[in-house]
Amino acid sequence: MSGPEDFKIPLGPQHPALKEPESFSIALKGEKILGVDIRLGYNHRGIEKACESKSYLQAVYLIERICGICSHTHSTCFVQGVEELAGLQVPKRATYIRMIIGELERVHSHLLWLGVAGHEIGFDTLLMYSWRDREVVMDILAMVTGNRVNYGINAIGGVRRDISQEQIKDILAALKTLRERTLYYIEIASKETTIIERLSGVGILLPADAIKLNAVGPTARASGVDIDIRRDDPYAAYSEVEFKVITDNHNDVYGRTVVRMKELLESYNIIEQALAKLPEGPIAVRAPRKVPAGEVLSRYEAPRGEDLHYIKANGTEFPERVKVRAPTLANVQAVKKMLEDRYLADLPIVVAAIDPCFSCTDRLIEVKDLDQGETKILDWQKLQQLSIKYNQQRGLDFTAAGKRLQRLMEK
Amino acid sequence: MTSEEAIVTELTNKFHVLDGKTQVRRPRRIFSEVAYADFRPILDFAKDKLGFNYLNMITGLDEGDNLALYYHLSKNNAITLNIKTFVTKNNPVVKTVTDVFPSADVAERELVDLLGFKVEGLAAGSRYPLTDDWPVGEFPLRKDWKMKGEV
Amino acid sequence: MLLDLFYILVFPGFLFLSAFALWAEYFDRLVYARLQNRVGPPWFQPTADFIKLVAKADLVPTAANPTFFRLAPIIALTAVCTAFIYIPLWSTSSLFSFNGDIIVILYLLTIPTLCFFIGGWYSTSLYCRIGAVRTVTQLFAYEIPLFMGLLAPALLANSWSITEIMQFYIDHPWFWAFNLIGLIVSLIALHGKLEKAPFDIPEAETEIVAGGFTEYSGRLLAFLRMTLDIEMIVGASLLAAIFLPFGLQSGPVVGFLVYLVKVLLIVFLFSIARTIFARMRIDQMIAFCWQYVVPLAMVQLLINLILKGIIIR
Numbered sequence: 001m002s003g004p005e006d007f008k009i010p011l012g013p014q015h016p017a018l019k020e021p022e023s024f025s026i027a028l029k030g031e032k033i034l035g036v037d038i039r040l041g042y043n044h045r046g047i048e049k050a051c052e053s054k055s056y057l058q059a060v061y062l063i064e065r066i067c068g069i070c071s072h073t074h075s076t077c078f079v080q081g082v083e084e085l086a087g088l089q090v091p092k093r094a095t096y097i098r099m100i101i102g103e104l105e106r107v108h109s110h111l112l113w114l115g116v117a118g119h120e121i122g123f124d125t126l127l128m129y130s131w132r133d134r135e136v137v138m139d140i141l142a143m144v145t146g147n148r149v150n151y152g153i154n155a156i157g158g159v160r161r162d163i164s165q166e167q168i169k170d171i172l173a174a175l176k177t178l179r180e181r182t183l184y185y186i187e188i189a190s191k192e193t194t195i196i197e198r199l200s201g202v203g204i205l206l207p208a209d210a211i212k213l214n215a216v217g218p219t220a221r222a223s224g225v226d227i228d229i230r231r232d233d234p235y236a237a238y239s240e241v242e243f244k245v246i247t248d249n250h251n252d253v254y255g256r257t258v259v260r261m262k263e264l265l266e267s268y269n270i271i272e273q274a275l276a277k278l279p280e281g282p283i284a285v286r287a288p289r290k291v292p293a294g295e296v297l298s299r300y301e302a303p304r305g306e307d308l309h310y311i312k313a314n315g316t317e318f319p320e321r322v323k324v325r326a327p328t329l330a331n332v333q334a335v336k337k338m339l340e341d342r343y344l345a346d347l348p349i350v351v352a353a354i355d356p357c358f359s360c361t362d363r364l365i366e367v368k369d370l371d372q373g374e375t376k377i378l379d380w381q382k383l384q385q386l387s388i389k390y391n392q393q394r395g396l397d398f399t400a401a402g403k404r405l406q407r408l409m410e411k
Numbered sequence: 412m413t414s415e416e417a418i419v420t421e422l423t424n425k426f427h428v429l430d431g432k433t434q435v436r437r438p439r440r441i442f443s444e445v446a447y448a449d450f451r452p453i454l455d456f457a458k459d460k461l462g463f464n465y466l467n468m469i470t471g472l473d474e475g476d477n478l479a480l481y482y483h484l485s486k487n488n489a490i491t492l493n494i495k496t497f498v499t500k501n502n503p504v505v506k507t508v509t510d511v512f513p514s515a516d517v518a519e520r521e522l523v524d525l526l527g528f529k530v531e532g533l534a535a536g537s538r539y540p541l542t543d544d545w546p547v548g549e550f551p552l553r554k555d556w557k558m559k560g561e562v
Numbered sequence: 563m564l565l566d567l568f569y570i571l572v573f574p575g576f577l578f579l580s581a582f583a584l585w586a587e588y589f590d591r592l593v594y595a596r597l598q599n600r601v602g603p604p605w606f607q608p609t610a611d612f613i614k615l616v617a618k619a620d621l622v623p624t625a626a627n628p629t630f631f632r633l634a635p636i637i638a639l640t641a642v643c644t645a646f647i648y649i650p651l652w653s654t655s656s657l658f659s660f661n662g663d664i665i666v667i668l669y670l671l672t673i674p675t676l677c678f679f680i681g682g683w684y685s686t687s688l689y690c691r692i693g694a695v696r697t698v699t700q701l702f703a704y705e706i707p708l709f710m711g712l713l714a715p716a717l718l719a720n721s722w723s724i725t726e727i728m729q730f731y732i733d734h735p736w737f738w739a740f741n742l743i744g745l746i747v748s749l750i751a752l753h754g755k756l757e758k759a760p761f762d763i764p765e766a767e768t769e770i771v772a773g774g775f776t777e778y779s780g781r782l783l784a785f786l787r788m789t790l791d792i793e794m795i796v797g798a799s800l801l802a803a804i805f806l807p808f809g810l811q812s813g814p815v816v817g818f819l820v821y822l823v824k825v826l827l828i829v830f831l832f833s834i835a836r837t838i839f840a841r842m843r844i845d846q847m848i849a850f851c852w853q854y855v856v857p858l859a860m861v862q863l864l865i866n867l868i869l870k871g872i873i874i875r
Binding site: 008009010015028030031118119120121122123124125126128129132192194195197198343344345346347348 | 599
């Protein structure tokens with residue numbers, strides 16, 4: 001440290017502004033940011049390697065757990081790839097259901113983002129309101145798929161659960177509430193002075209830079225780059241519904257907020273259209289265990305941008321290679337650009353504005369034994385024993401208490 | 412002729428090494444394979460002349476004696492050009508593409524960490540995604556790499 | 563002597579002040595929660611928080627200067643409690659009053675801010691230092707308008723004593739209405755002093771964790787939080803005494819109730835401001851204070867000068 005006005009402060013791996021471990025090292029002069037170093041990788045769990053020793057069916061569940069928020073994104077992207085490799089004809093109804101869940105996921109993700117953005121600029125009221133409304137869509141997801149997150153609805157060859165007529169009614173009712181609330185948020189965002197002051201002109205990413213740095217998703221669209229996989233490289237049933245790709249030319253955090261809010265309205269439209277013309281028929285076809293050799297590139301428009309999976313099959317029931325590129329990874333370079341010459345106070349919201357999802361980005365659990373420099377995997381019981389031993393060494397022994405409890409239970 | 416086929420024709424006319432090695436596997440997916448020595452001019456041509464301005468992903472593959480690389484490019488966010496190239500495992504040296512695609516930075520660091528590529532010209536910086544105390548010479552995504560210790 | 567001690571320590575001094583401050587924190591949190599569609603804490607939550615914190619160990623960072631680190635919260639708490647005994651609550655007289663007490667109160671209220679700076683600075687943690695620097699930077703933004711706003715009625719009453727200012731109001735009812743601009747200016751400035759959203763820049767959680775308070779724990783943190791609570795009551799009481807001269811002659815019981823209502827009204831206004839605004843950036847806050855709040859305060863001074871020259875004479 002060379003003086004009080006020339007700081008280098010660490011943000012992370014643990015910090016209230018970050019909901020996931022990631023490390024930013026920020027060189028500061030007073031309140032001005034001179035440079036940012038980003039260290040990723042704290043969430044590396046070795047999922048890509050683990051996929052190689054799992055069957056395709058098991059891999060779906062593993063892939064789904066790459067991320068808690070965009071789980072459907074990854075599983076759909078993966079099963080689409082495998083289906084293409086295996087030459088499966090997925091029933092129409094299944095693709096519609098996938099699309100509906102995908103859009104519901106986008107709604108929940110964008111509402112979540114709105115709350116986080118509010119919190120980052122010290123506006124907790126927005127966080128409380130938008131997260132309350134997010135419960136509406138979470139309830140719908142729980143009703144349709146059985147889970148609030150990690151829906152587990154995708155299977156190779158289709159989906160695992162059907163949508164009934166009653167559920168359609170409930171979804172439509174929920175959409176009505178959500179649309180009302182979203183319009184209200186759009187109104188707040190366009191009128192509330194402190195929000196506009198804090199978001200406008202912050203985290204500028206000019207269109208030329210967005211293209212040069214290969215930004216994706218709402219981050220790119222808010223810089224006027226008109227890209228959306230749903231339209232450009234349609235998957236599921238997106239070629240059969242009508243929707244607008246929202247772009248904005250504010251080029252700043254405010255623009256990214258506007259894009260996400262308007263995308264919510266488009267998502268409601270898509271879900272309504274899909275529910276209206278939901279085709280009859282089966283929801284899945286039988287998938288083979290072994291997938292013929294080949295390779296495929298599967299793309300999906302996640303709430304945060306383009307999600308890419310490359311899958312290589314070798315004719316057995318295990319994939320040869322699975323490679324995942326999550327949207328956040330594509331936007332990390334853009335963040336550095338956005339932070340040039342900004343204030344420290346802008347950092348949280350600029351980082352939050354790309355809607356970063358670091359567990360997606362890092363994917364890849366190996367428990368490392370630091371003493372021997374050797375990697376090993378501990379099973380649950382071993383981990384439990386390790387924990388007990390560790391606590392005993394620190395003077396925390398529950399053996400006696402456990403025995404007492406056992407005696408009580410026996411009485 | 413579809414636009415995919417037009418791209419393939421343009422590529423093969425310019426680079427004869429691509430003859431028979433470039434095909435459209437399905438709408439919007441072009442796959443291509445080339446030796447590493449011929450790779451860079453093709454990448455530059457695709458970016459400057461054919462309008463492939465997005466490098467979406469770089470995939471590293473372990474193929475026994477060779478380490479292969481897939482550069483996944485896209486044009487107007489629709490057509491993807493997947494160029495495969497390879498170097499030997501004994502000497503897996505490639506040149507960085509961050510001069511034309513700055514976003515490749517993280518992807519190339521990942522290749523270094525997980526598959527043991529050596530990338531020339533990559534700017535100094537922190538590693539990704541493995542921990543700082545990861546043992547030297549251990550590359551988890553290579554096929555011969557197995558978990559050590561208790562499994 | 564004994565009675566004085568009772569006044570200082572029990573009522574309306576330290577004990578009452580602490581209880582009222584904790585209850586006001588509960589009131590603030592409840593309003594904040596209800597406005598955000600939440601249930602809010604039970605009435606004893608701030609007290610329970612205080613007791614819990616007091617029971618915890620104090621950790622002093624090895625790199626910190628232990629003397630300043632420990633002294634800062636204690637001096638801050640003492641200063642705000644001292645300020646309280648010079649403020650008249652339900653009549654025109656306070657426990658102790660003399661000509662110039664309004665100036666003393668303003669200075670006593672500046673001490674906590676400086677203590678937050680010293681405590682934060684000597685914690686040596688980077689977050690604390692940035693928070694400390696922000697605290698002082700913010701001080702330059704709100705302190706001038708606060709002084710100007712509060713001294714405007716003094717100018718009108720031609721006295722530096724709060725008792726005499728209140729006496730002036732009794733002689734000239736309805737003159738409080740001319741000081742409304744001063745009230746608004748002082749409310750904004752006091753809000754900045756209390757470091758509440760949108761002026762919670764020195765402790766912006768998402769940027770610098772807890773600012774100057776980051777390294778504090780246990781009793782010292784409890785003192786710091788108590789200081790902020792008491793500062794809120796003292797500031798609100800001061801504003802109530804100087805700008806809202808109601809119920810001064812209606813006896814202690816009614817007067818006391820009116821006093822409570824006045825303070826709670828001010829706290830309520832703060833809660834609403836906290837709910838509806840997003841945090842500003844430090845440069846925006848300073849620009850806001852100097853471009854809008856200070857000119858407003860000047861208008862108030864001008865009005866009072868004209869009033870004094872023409873009407874009262």
